[in-house]
Amino acid sequence: MDAAAHDASPVLIVGAGPTGLAAAMSLARAHIPVRLIDKAMQPAPYSRAIGIQARTLELPEQHRLVEPLLALGHRARIANLFSNGMRLVRLDFDPLHTRYPYLLFLDQSVTERLLTEHLTTLGVTIERGVELTLFSQGASSVQATLRHADGHLETMRPSYMTPRMARTA
Numbered sequence: 001m002d003a004a005a006h007d008a009s010p011v012l013i014v015g016a017g018p019t020g021l022a023a024a025m026s027l028a029r030a031h032i033p034v035r036l037i038d039k040a041m042q043p044a045p046y047s048r049a050i051g052i053q054a055r056t057l058e059l060p061e062q063h064r065l066v067e068p069l070l071a072l073g074h075r076a077r078i079a080n081l082f083s084n085g086m087r088l089v090r091l092d093f094d095p096l097h098t099r100y101p102y103l104l105f106l107d108q109s110v111t112e113r114l115l116t117e118h119l120t121t122l123g124v125t126i127e128r129g130v131e132l133t134l135f136s137q138g139a140s141s142v143q144a145t146l147r148h149a150d151g152h153l154e155t156m157r158p159s160y161m162t163p164r165m166a167r168t169a
């Protein structure tokens with residue numbers, strides 16, 4: 001492990017949706033310290049995304065996480081989109097040049113659970129009930145204000161930050 005990585009300020013990742021979870025996995029795997037916060041106290045029990053496309057499936061390969069996704073999902077090699085009883089389009093994924101020539105149906109909540117469990121094995125725990133409320137960016141640093149569930153405010157200077165829905169100072 002790079003000693004400099006130990007001393008560095010963490011990267012602040014705001015939001016533990018699929019984007020934040022994936023970013024945290026990649027950074028943690030490279031031994032870059034991260035803090036992953038989410039203002040929600042619990043993961044969302046419902047799902048927006050239900051289908052994972054081929055390119056997205058190629059990304060968790062490097063984390064050896066694709067097999068658990070494949071095991072729980074359902075593969076659709078062809079999709080037909082209908083409106084008012086009429087077929088609008090037929091999507092055939094079979095000719096795609098990929099190891100995953102299909103759309104994998106898997107609830108977003110399940111995808112997030114698998115990513116979260118994997119992150120735990122990398123030593124990263126989601127800090128829930130923590131909201132980015134304000135940030136400012138100087139020439140060489142970022143200052144972020146976090147509001148914890150009990151109302152107390154924390155100011156930190158992450159090395160980098162993925163901002164989301166907060167005010168700039």
Ligand SMILES: Cc1cc2nc3c(=O)[nH]c(=O)nc-3n(C[C@H](O)[C@H](O)[C@H](O)COP(=O)(O)OP(=O)(O)OC[C@H]3O[C@@H](n4cnc5c(N)ncnc54)[C@H](O)[C@@H]3O)c2cc1C
Binds near residue numbers: 164
């Ligand atoms: C109806 C619908 C269907 C969809 N279907 C598909 C599909 O089939 N396939 C597909 O690939 N995609 C689909 N999508 C898109 C997919 O859901 C999004 O691309 C995905 O959720 C984006 O992930 P994210 O991590 O960027 O953001 P989100 O999932 O929105 O997560 C953001 C997180 O950030 C947290 N947060 C926000 N602001 C702050 C703050 N200030 N401080 C701390 N935490 C904060 C939130 O609590 C949340 O947990 C669909 C979307 C919708 C709406």
